[in-house]
Amino acid sequence: MSSTNEIRKGVVIRHQNDLFVVVEFQHINPGKGAAFVRTRMKSLAAGKVVEITYKVGESVDIVEVEFQTMQYLYKNGANYVFMNMNDYEQVEMNGDLIGDEAKYLKEGIEVIVGLFEEVPVSVQLPKKITYKVVEAPPAVKGDSASGNVTKEITLDNGLKIQAPIFIKEGEEILVNIETGEYSARA
Amino acid sequence: MSTWLDLKDNPRLKGIYDTRLKIIKSIREFFWSQDFLETDTPIAARYPGQEPYLNPMRTQIHNPSGAAFDFFLHTSPEFAMKKLLAAGYKKIFQICHCFRDEEEFGGRHNPEFTMIEWYRAPGELLEIADDTENLFKYLGEKLGVKKINYKDFKIDISGEWDRKSMKEIWKIFINVNLDDYLEIEKIKILVKERGFAVCENDAYEDLFYKIFLNEIEPKLGLEKPIFIYDYPAQMCSLSRLCDNDKRYAERFELYFGGLELANAFGELTDAECQSRRLNEDKKLREKLGKQSYPVDKDFINALKSGVPAGENYSKKAAGIALGVDRVVLLFSGAKDINETIFQSAKDQTEFDE
Structure with a gap:
């Protein structure tokens, strides 16, 4: 188990037996009482988005995701193709999972791809x-x-x-x- | 995101900043027109509030011979303004910058933010709710806004606003009678039943918020703004307990589309009780490893002398803190708090990169 401090955009959390990738998170402080982390997460299986709020310090089931710098190559139908700069391996990712940010992709730019069991689950673009x-x-x-x-x-x-x-x-x-x-x- | 370059080249961000300036001017107009006086208190305070989970920013001030004095940038002007009530001021407001360390850079927070607080002594919590509703309606008229677009919601501010007790809200959204869960052992069972984690050291309010933040808050004020009043006594903070039911405290929060805008109290003016609560909070701060500083004795003395002051001593006092940046966010359609603030902490730190 991990702590809420490790929640970042792109990490994968197991919640009620489903895997979710964090698309947004925000610390909230209700005034009296400890702080909380509100997350918006997308289900890896169904693509649906849920909002879950954790108390800061609560243990969270964050599953291991490997982050790799990759180069965006081209669009292949509904999929986007990225290349690992170290071994030139290519991976494909569905546009729905990338979401609205897919429109900013441009041939040749470097992004950070999160891989869960070698399957890409998230893409972080430069600011x-x-x-x-x-x-x-x-x-x-x-x-x-x-x-x-x-x-x-x-x-x-x-x-x-x-x-x-x-x-x-x-x-x-x-x-x-x-x-x-x-x-x-x- | 709002730097001078953004304001120069991005008309959307310029529009948001113009709205901010207009809102601040209109807030002042509103309160002056209602016979409130605008007060002015120090931002650097020797003895800040003792809220266990807030982090005031420490600073040092030196006299000419080099002796150092610890000061803190205030998290709210509350103590200073209540001292002015003790001095005999009856209706006061103040727009000022407040500071809370270790808050998010962006989203709904900036470590430095703008707050308006106002107090009535004598005054009732209900009058403060009326002031709040009237203020937003005044801003709406000035800016030509009847419905606020926030996230996917269209929140109508022009009609009558919603007012519900915390107990009613729990009944409506999760069909639970809050009266049955006012003790820590009982709410612990409820939290588990509803599928949330319970930790060893969770206080009552932590357990309360696990349910409230997940199952209730996101649904509050989606069509029109809502005041939620009467909080469990465990979450009384600086408020007095309700006359008719001591299990609840005179406190309300205001919500727009799941966003908390303001926190108001029927003020606790019993000096002895206030002193006890502040000392308990101070102990909790120490237990949590937070910075420790003495309780403001001058504040306790002010309450002892009487708030409200003079012949109104036996009457109630009430007050509120409202986040101005969030008001701007709602009226301007900004995407987040950063867009409402010129040179937010995020803008300034990103410039260094």
Whole structure:
């Protein structure tokens, strides 16, 4: 058994005989009384999401997951293919398990893949990823006067986001993966 | 996530910060219009609160000859404001920054956060609930918001809000009569029955919260805000016990879509009882290995002199602490607390990386 201090995004917890991967966790302090950890976890079998709250210090059944740095290669139908940088072994992971963050994947980036019994169960992306802008409509005179301070641009992996009007085609920019928004010029 | 660069280039984050500034201005307008006085008390306090599970930030202040004095950045202005009640102030409010160490950087917390507290002496807990409801309705008018979008909920603040006792809530959501589980041995059995772990050293409130946080809190205030009042006496903190049932204490919390916004007390003004509770909390802090510091005797003296002060001595006093960052989160549609704060702890530490 492990302690609640070891709960992190991507760890796998056995709860009532099912395995769940932690997608979000948050310490909460109800004021009087000890602190708790509220987790949102996704069932590895059914994909359904549950919320479980543990008291800090309570023992939790965290199962061993191996974390490996891997490179994202390409999408294969509903699956995403990653390559272990050490032995060039490839693994595939279903898009449902990766969730919404799958849209930020871009060929060649390095991510951390959690493997449970050699099966990938989680992917952690960098906090910020650099993309090349492949489409950005030119800023029109009077834009900022009429309140249009952002515009939609397209990035080299097909992702569309809002960016400041001064961003031009061919530039490299950083996107904040937590918010999915423009962060800065790269 | 809200740095000067974000505010410059990201109109969504700029909008959230603008909403924050407007909310703070409107809170002041509301309380001044209700004849409250805005008070101003030190952030660095010699003797902070004794809440066993909060961690005040220690600092040292030196005089010109180099002698060091221990101070703590306050976790709440509560003691200082109650001293002002003892000095004769009757309706006071204060918006200030509070500090709690070892809290999450982001999500629903930042170690430095903004709080509004207000007190009525004389005053009843119900009046504080009315103030709270009126304040949110005033903010809603100023910001043109009738329904708050939070997570997947649309929470209507314009109609009459929900008010239910803790006992009623347990009956509604888990069909349990809380009266039967007010002792530690009894609630321990209930916690086990419902499939949660029981540890050797769990206090009553730990056991209570295992059920409350898992099975009840996420369902509170999904359609309209709800006040939950009358907490078990074991969780009385700085509140008085209910006149009609001493097993419960005069305390309420306010919930929006499972998010706790405020904690209010019918204030405990019995100096002897307060002194005893603070000393018990101090002992528990020591047992838990937390920083130890003396109980604020000046606070106990203030209660002895009388709160409310003067001819209202025999009447009740009531007060509340409301998290301003969370109010901004609700009204602005921010994704988390970091987006409501300029240069949150997370922003500043990530900049170093």
